[in-house]
Amino acid sequence: MPVIQSRAEPLFVVRAESPHTRVFTDAIVVGALTTAAKLAGAAKVMATARYFGTGDALDAFLIAFLLPSFVSDVVAGSFTPTLVPVLVRTQAAEGPAAAQRIARLALGFSTSLMLAAAVALALCGRWLLALAGSSFSAEKLHLSLMLFLSLVIWLPMSACIATWRAVLNAHRRFALAAIAPLASPVILIVLLFAFADRWGVAILCGGTVAGVALECLVLALAVRSLGYPVMPLRGAWKAPELKTLRDQYFPLAAGVVVSSLGIVVDQSIAGRLGPGQVSALSYGIKLTAVLLAIVASGLSTAVLPMFSRLAAAQDWARLRHAVLLYAGAATLFMVPITAALVAYSGPLVRVLYQHGAFQESAAAVVTQVQRMSLLQAPLAILVSVVGRLTVSLSASVVLLRMGIAGLITNAVLDVILSRTMGVAGIALATAGVQVVSLIVLTILLRRRVPGLFGGTSA
Numbered sequence: 159m160p161v162i163q164s165r166a167e168p169l170f171v172v173r174a175e176s177p178h179t180r181v182f183t184d185a186i187v188v189g190a191l192t193t194a195a196k197l198a199g200a201a202k203v204m205a206t207a208r209y210f211g212t213g214d215a216l217d218a219f220l221i222a223f224l225l226p227s228f229v230s231d232v233v234a235g236s237f238t239p240t241l242v243p244v245l246v247r248t249q250a251a252e253g254p255a256a257a258q259r260i261a262r263l264a265l266g267f268s269t270s271l272m273l274a275a276a277v278a279l280a281l282c283g284r285w286l287l288a289l290a291g292s293s294f295s296a297e298k299l300h301l302s303l304m305l306f307l308s309l310v311i312w313l314p315m316s317a318c319i320a321t322w323r324a325v326l327n328a329h330r331r332f333a334l335a336a337i338a339p340l341a342s343p344v345i346l347i348v349l350l351f352a353f354a355d356r357w358g359v360a361i362l363c364g365g366t367v368a369g370v371a372l373e374c375l376v377l378a379l380a381v382r383s384l385g386y387p388v389m390p391l392r393g394a395w396k397a398p399e400l401k402t403l404r405d406q407y408f409p410l411a412a413g414v415v416v417s418s419l420g421i422v423v424d425q426s427i428a429g430r431l432g433p434g435q436v437s438a439l440s441y442g443i444k445l446t447a448v449l450l451a452i453v454a455s456g457l458s459t460a461v462l463p464m465f466s467r468l469a470a471a472q473d474w475a476r477l478r479h480a481v482l483l484y485a486g487a488a489t490l491f492m493v494p495i496t497a498a499l500v501a502y503s504g505p506l507v508r509v510l511y512q513h514g515a516f517q518e519s520a521a522a523v524v525t526q527v528q529r530m531s532l533l534q535a536p537l538a539i540l541v542s543v544v545g546r547l548t549v550s551l552s553a554s555v556v557l558l559r560m561g562i563a564g565l566i567t568n569a570v571l572d573v574i575l576s577r578t579m580g581v582a583g584i585a586l587a588t589a590g591v592q593v594v595s596l597i598v599l600t601i602l603l604r605r606r607v608p609g610l611f612g613g614t615s616a
């Protein structure tokens with residue numbers, strides 16, 4: 159494919175008619191709607207606590223929810239960013255009809271994958287739950303299994319959601335894709351108030367599945383309005399049109415699994431530091447997690463279609479300019495916010511947590527953890543932007559290698575810093591992981607696509 163030459167604009171100049179203006183607007187919209195979804199999720203937790211407290215029934219549901227949620231996040235969640243570049247390239251090169259065929263094949267691929275995952279979980283559920291709930295009584299374990307089996311039916315629907323969200327994002331219909339997750343917490347809250355006294359903890363499963371079903375329906379109608387059929391095509395696993403998708407999806411999903419192991423490592427090492435340290439770590443990283451979920455998801459969702467179009471055209475000058483623009487803007491946005499949150503971490507922790515059994519001594523520890531955790535925020539946003547660049551370049555295997563390097567770095571820094579700083583050192587180690595991840599990602603991309611860095615493209 160010929161290289162399209164263009165003259166890059168000055169780095170931080172954004173003209174009114176520039177497509178960059180729309181990307182920033184899209185990022186704000188997605189971030190705002192993600193915030194709304196997070197607030198709805200918090201309201202759902204509060205409603206659940208009101209009806210079920212911390213008893214055995216809720217324990218059984220949480221253990222039952224754990225595996226389907228993880229599989230949905232990894233298997234289906236990795237599918238959307240993988241499919242968007244494929245749809246963008248196909249639409250540009252072959253037209254709408256070809257893109258629609260790709261979407262239907264992708265739907266067949268994702269649903270069959272999630273059906274297989276659902277069947278595997280259903281068959282192995284008894285043993286998996288016995289491992290996860292090893293301290294449960296036989297009666298409590300049986301309840302957990304019943305709840306678990308009723309939850310796995312949401313997995314095929316999550317595949318549809320991931321595919322249709324990719325279609326909407328590829329067409330820059332970000333708002334609906336971002337607001338649709340509100341359906342689950344809203345439906346669950348309504349059902350809790352109406353039926354919790356009658357149906358007990360089973361209403362949590364019913365509300366979860368009903369919410370996912372409503373989200374699925376909303377996205378299906380939106381995709382239909384764009385002219386895309388909502389029925390899958392057979393033969394997706396062998397279809398040559400999906401070769402690139404298959405080649406990119408599995409390394410990306412594996413990279414997500416590897417990255418998620420970092421949390422396990424953090425909690426394991428925190429547990430060795432003494433009583434209450436795992437809880438302190440959990441409380442201390444929540445604010446950072448919410449901040450990154452809002453800002454990183456908004457920006458990374460908005461930039462992916464643009465990156466994909468420029469990568470498909472091999473317009474390296476404009477792609478390089480776009481990456482530097484968004485990375486620079488994200489840094490300028492995040493640094494003052496991070497500094498303010500670090501400075502006011504003490505009051506924030508006291509307002510949010512220091513009530514009842516949560517004493518002043520615990521607040522002091524959580525404050526230190528939160529300050530150290532927040533330091534990663536600007537770096538994590540940069541990693542998110544460069545990660546979306548990597549996906550747009552069909553280089554997902556690079557993200558797997560980055561994840562492995564990050565996991566090793568995390569384990570080493572956790573051990574070293576926890577010895578000198580306690581549990582706060584574990585939170586600080588994550589900032590080091592982000593630095594290493596950014597360096598590794600940049601080096602591997604430079605080797606893979608030298609033209610992007612001003613060199614001669616391979």
